[in-house]
Each structure stands twice: as C-alpha cells, then as structure tokens.
Amino acid sequence: MIYPIVVYGSPILRKKALEVSQDHPNLKKIVDDMFETMERSDGIGLAAPQVGKSVRIFVIDASALSDEHPELEGFRKAFINPHIIEHSEELVNYNEGCLSLPTIREDVQRPSSIKIQYVDENFNSIEETYEGVIARIIQHEYDHLDGILLIDHLNPLKRKMLEGKLKAISKGKVEVAYKIKTAV
Ligand code: CO
Numbered sequence: 001m002i003y004p005i006v007v008y009g010s011p012i013l014r015k016k017a018l019e020v021s022q023d024h025p026n027l028k029k030i031v032d033d034m035f036e037t038m039e040r041s042d043g044i045g046l047a048a049p050q051v052g053k054s055v056r057i058f059v060i061d062a063s064a065l066s067d068e069h070p071e072l073e074g075f076r077k078a079f080i081n082p083h084i085i086e087h088s089e090e091l092v093n094y095n096e097g098c099l100s101l102p103t104i105r106e107d108v109q110r111p112s113s114i115k116i117q118y119v120d121e122n123f124n125s126i127e128e129t130y131e132g133v134i135a136r137i138i139q140h141e142y143d144h145l146d147g148i149l150l151i152d153h154l155n156p157l158k159r160k161m162l163e164g165k166l167k168a169i170s171k172g173k174v175e176v177a178y179k180i181k182t183a184v
Contacts, residue, residue: 001029001033001036002033002036002037002040002179003033003034003037003051003052003179004051004178004179004180004181005037005041005050005051005099005100005178005179005180005181006049006050006051006052006100006180006181006182007100007101007102007169007170007172007174007180007181007182008100008101008149008151008166008169008170009166009169009170009171009182009183010170010181010182010183011183012049012052012054013049013050013100013144013147013149014147015049015054015147016145016146016147017047017048017049017053017054017055017056017144017145017146017147018054018055018056019055019056019081020055020056020057020080020081022123024055027080027121028121030048030053030055030057031057031059031078031080031121033051034046034048034051034057034058034059034078035059035061035076035078037051038059038061038099039061040178041099041177041178042064042177042178043061043099044060044061044062044064044065044137045058045059045060045061045137045138045140045141046058046059046099046141047141047144047145048144048145049144049145049147050099050100050144052181056080056081056082056145057078057079057080057081058078058079058082058138058141058142058144058145059076059077059078059079060075060076060077060079060134060137060138060141061075061076062075062076062133062134062137063075063076065133069132069133072133072134075134077120078120078121079116079118079138079141080118080119080120080121080123081118081119082116082117082118082138082142082145083116083117083118084114084115084116084138084139084142085115085116085117085127086114086115086129087111087113087114087115087139088111088112088113088114088131089111090111090112090113091109091110091111091112092109092110092111092112092136093107093108093109094107094108094110094133094136095107095108096108096136096140096150097150098140098149098150099178100144100149101149101150101151101166101169102169102174102175102176102180103165103168103169103174103175104150104151104162104165104166104169106150106151106154106158106162108140108150108153108154109153110135110136110139110153111135111139112131112132112135113129113130113131113132113135114129114130114131114135114138114139115127115128115129116128116129116130116138116142151166170182170183
C-alpha cells in the first residue's frame with residue numbers, strides 16, 4: 001500500500017515518535033509499505049511520521065545514488081528503534097532534500113560519521129558504523145523520529161528566506177510527483 005506523504009505544517013512531523021514493540025500490529029507490512037511508498041516518491045529515505053505513523057522506524061534505499069557511489073548499490077534497510085550512540089567531532093556540509101519539504105534543498109552541517117544501534121524487521125539487534133552519504137541519510141531520518149526537520153539546522157536568516165515556500169507547502173500549494181497530505 002502506498003501512503004500519501006505528510007508535508008510540512010502537519011503536527012505529526014513535530015512529535016517525538018514512540019518505540020515499537022516486537023508484537024506491534026502489522027510491523028512487517030508497515031515496513032514493506034514504507035519501502036513501497038518511498039520508491040514511488042523516488043525517495044532515498046523515509047521515516048514513519050512522514051506516512052502518518054508516530055513510531056520509531058525509518059527505511060533507506062540508497063541504490064539510486066549508486067552511479068556516483070558504487071558502494072551503495074543494493075543498500076536497502078529498515079531501522080527500527082534506532083539510537084545514534086556516537087558521532088564524529090568532524091562536521092561536513094551536504095545538500096539535503098526531504099519528501100515532506102518538496103521544493104526545498106539546503107546545505108546542512110552534520111557529523112561525518114555515526115555509530116547506530118537498532119533492530120531489523122525480525123528484531124535482531126544490530127550495531128553499525130557509517131560514514132559518507134549513508135551517515136547523512138541516517139541522521140536526517142533519525143531527526144524525523146524526534147520531530148526535527150532539516151530546516152531546523154539552518155541559520156535564522158536562511159530559515160526566514162524559506163517562509164514563503166514553507167507556507168505554500170503547508171497549504172499543499174506545491175507541484176509534486178507523489179501524493180501529499182497536509183495537516184495530520
Ligand atoms: Co526528510
């Protein structure tokens with residue numbers, strides 16, 4: 001099932017999402033639907049609040065970036081109840097977009113590498129270290145679970161300059177190739 005993408009202005013994107021229990025109803029179906037929804041909208045990452053579910057799950061499929069980054073071929077993972085337990089001191093800039101903020105792309109500064117603990121769809125505990133593009137996507141999606149959006153990382157002036165665009169997005173007055181949903 002393909003969900004509409006909840007866009008900026010919806011309160012659910014600002015809520016802290018809840019941990020998922022192993023017996024969460026339809027957990028596997030939710031994860032599958034999130035992958036399907038992300039693929040349909042040409043996203044490389046998607047967090048559950050963006051499909052109207054305030055739970056701590058995000059999915060990543062970075063294959064679309066494999067032309068530039070061959071190591072990402074086949075990188076397709078679900079992260080459930082993630083915790084970023086370490087991050088590098090070193091910060092890097094990277095141009096980010098977000099399915100919930102269509103038309104907006106901005107440089108955001110974040111740690112260059114992270115260590116993350118999470119469980120997969122079968123609730124196996126996993127701990128991994130990532131750098132580069134994957135570290136970036138993970139940090140962006142992880143933020144969504146705490147109600148944080150990429151625009152929150154911008155300086156006040158840049159943020160101010162986006163006000164018009166943000167208002168239009170919150171009203172659904174934006175051209176997008178996927179289904180969107182306002183004010184959830
Ligand atoms: Co996003």
